[in-house]
Amino acid sequence: MPAQSTQSAPYTSATAPGALPLLGHAPAFVRRPHAFLAGLPAHGDLVRLKLGPLAVYVACHPDLVRRLLTEDRVYDKGGLVLDKAREVMGDGLATCPHAAxxxxxxxxxxxxxxxxxxGYAAMMAEEIAGTTAPWRDGDTIDVPAAMYRLTTAVTARCLFAAHERAGSLPVHESMDVITRGVGRRVMMPLPGVDRLPTPGNRRFRRARADLAEITRRLIADYRAAGSDHQDLLSVLLSARDEDGQGLSDAEIHDxxxxxxxxxxxxxxxxLSWAWVLLAAHPVIRERLHDELDAVLAGRPARYEDLPALPLTARxxxxxxxxxxxxxxxxxxxxTDTELGGHHVPAGATLLYSAYLLHHRADLFPCPERFDPDRWLTARPAPGTxxxxxxxxxRCxxxxxxxxxxxLAVATIAARWTVTPTPGRPVRPTRSSSLSPRPFTATLTRRVR
Ligand code: HEM
Structure with missing residues (x-):
């Protein structure tokens, strides 16, 4: 069970060691971002970094993270990561400032x-079944690409259920380029690089324009049809604020x-990491198979099954x-404020990392161990x-x-054993999302 995180002040503050002239900590951060962040709590509860010309603070203690995330008037959306995401999401819910x-x-x-x-789960189940239907015993798949296809199909279907073939809308390709583009931009804190006329930047801008065109057409179709399709886009179109105002097309696009x-x-x-972890932990995978055989007996998982799948959830x-x-x-x-007893000036960028917190040994015993059963007793304090x-x-x-x-883990694991191709261990990409680099796996049909 994780230790309770609340401590009485003072919280410590320090500058991380190892800054290079001009570049500061940027090379170390870009080279091994996850390990770099996970090492920061050793220096203090609030750690200062220099990323090129940018000075940032990293909240390493759960109490400080809790304040950062709950005092959203003081700690507003913005800074390094958000500013790049805003180039694509505009002033949508995830990137808009506190005032909106x-x-x-x-x-x-x-x-x-x-x-x-x-209702969404029923659509998810259909899309999961549809995406995995062409799989054959002995097939080799690119796991992250397959999981991305699956979640694209699910998200597109739940957004645009009325579209005849929502799962195959050409959002997949644009989104792929956009997600990679945002990821690269976030990890490139030096200013101006993302405005250069490189092929990558051009592809990024074209994908953004294509996606805008797809959504513009869908919004127009939905407005013309005028009925509730029980999907996300229908809710966006019928949403009203306290003054009875709906969202504009531009707002819906964002x-x-x-x-x-x-x-x-x-x-x-x-999902991709789940297959890596399950393959590396055959005993847990056996127990998962037992749970799925007992509950599903080989059929796809449905919403009603969720309470009977506690190990899958863990x-x-x-x-x-x-x-x-x-x-x-x-x-x-x-505004000028204090965090953990330390002055933080208006305009400063603060970072927090779920990865850093989740890998703290004082919060999660043996943090590197894949141990789903820790969740039988773990009641992590807020911010942990x-x-x-x-x-x-919050999401x-x-x-x-x-x-x-x-639903996806249950449906797939009920029918398939996913075995990553032996070789180098799967590593994360250096991107804004913690995705694994491409890796392949063999599918073996399970015999119950
Ligand atoms: C495993 C899947 C997911 C993870 C790990 C995740 C994680 C997160 C996190 C950490 C935030 C907070 C961001 C911040 O504090 O700055 C967030 C916000 C958000 N997420 Fe998710 N998310 C997931 C799935 C989804 C899905 C499926 C949707 C929509 C279909 C979604 C839509 C959003 C939105 C709109 C926000 C902004 C909320 C707000 O600011 O009010 N997320 N997500």
Whole structure:
């Protein structure tokens, strides 16, 4: 069980050692970002870094992370990570500033109401079955690509259910280029590089324009049809604020791109890591198979099955602990403030990392061990286990994403054993989401 995190002040503050002239900590951070961050708590609870010309603070203690995430008026959206994401998501829910957030969140919350989940889950189950239907015994698949196809199909279907072939809308290709583009831009803190006319930057801008065109056409079709299709886009179109105002087409576009970007890559990353972890832990995989055989007897998982799949849910929770897809986030300080007894000036960038917290040995005993059963007793203090963030800006799609991941792991593992091709260990990409680099696996049909 993780230790309680609350400590009485003072919280320590320091500058991380090893800064180079001009570049500061940027080379160390870009080279091995996850290990670099995980090493920061050794220097203090609030650690200063220099990333090129940019001075940033990293909140390493759960108490400080809790304050950072719950005081969203003081610690507003902005800074290194958010500014890059804003280039694509505009002023959608995930990137809008505090001043616009309450209105948007109130308008969009009904789209993720608990009552809607069974309907989305039915669509998810169909898309999971459809995406995995062509798989054959002995096939070799590129696992991250396959999981990305699966979550694209699910997200597109739940957004645009009325579209005849939502799963095959050409959002996949644009989103792939956009997610990689955002990832690269976040990891490149030096200014100006993303405006150079490189092929990568040109591809990024073209993909952004293509996606804008697809959503513009879908919005026009939906407005013309005027009925509720029980999907996310229908809720966006019917959302009204307190004054009875709806969202403009531009606002709906930003929300659609936000849902796509926030929902596809994150869940795909979690699913890909789950197969790596299960293959490396055959005893846990056996127990998973036992659970699935008892509950599903070989059929795909449905929403009603979720309460009977506790081990599958713990496997997803533990995967999100070891590999939180949203591993690094930033905030910008709206007014001079103090954090943990230390002055932080207005305009400063603060970072927090779920990866850093989830790998602290004082919060999660043997943090590198894949141990789904720790969740039988673990009750982490707020700010300790944060795969979905915390406070007013907590993930609006947390139940959606978790349901999708549990249904996908259950449906696939019930029928297939996924065995990564032996060779080099699977490593994370250097990107804004904690996704694995491409790796292949062999599919073996299970005999119950
Ligand atoms: C495993 C899957 C997912 C993970 C790990 C994840 C993680 C997160 C995190 C950490 C945040 C907080 C960001 C911050 O504090 O700056 C967030 C926000 C958000 N997520 Fe997710 N997410 C997942 C799935 C989804 C899905 C499926 C959707 C939508 C379909 C979604 C939509 C959003 C939105 C709109 C926000 C912004 C919320 C706000 O600011 O009010 N996410 N997500």
């Amino acid at each position: 957030h309450r209105r948007q969140r109130r308008m969009l919350q009904p789209a993720f109401h608990r009552d809607r989940l069974p 929300q659609v791109v936000t849902f796509l970007l926030a929902g596809m890559e994150t869940t795909a990353a979690a 496997i997803v929770a533990e995967t999100l602990r070891l590999y939180p897809p949203v591993w690094l986030l930033s905030r910008t300080v709206a 286990y944060t795969p979905f963030g915390l406070g007013a800006r 609006i799609g947390d139940a959606f994403g978790t349901t999708e991941a549990v």
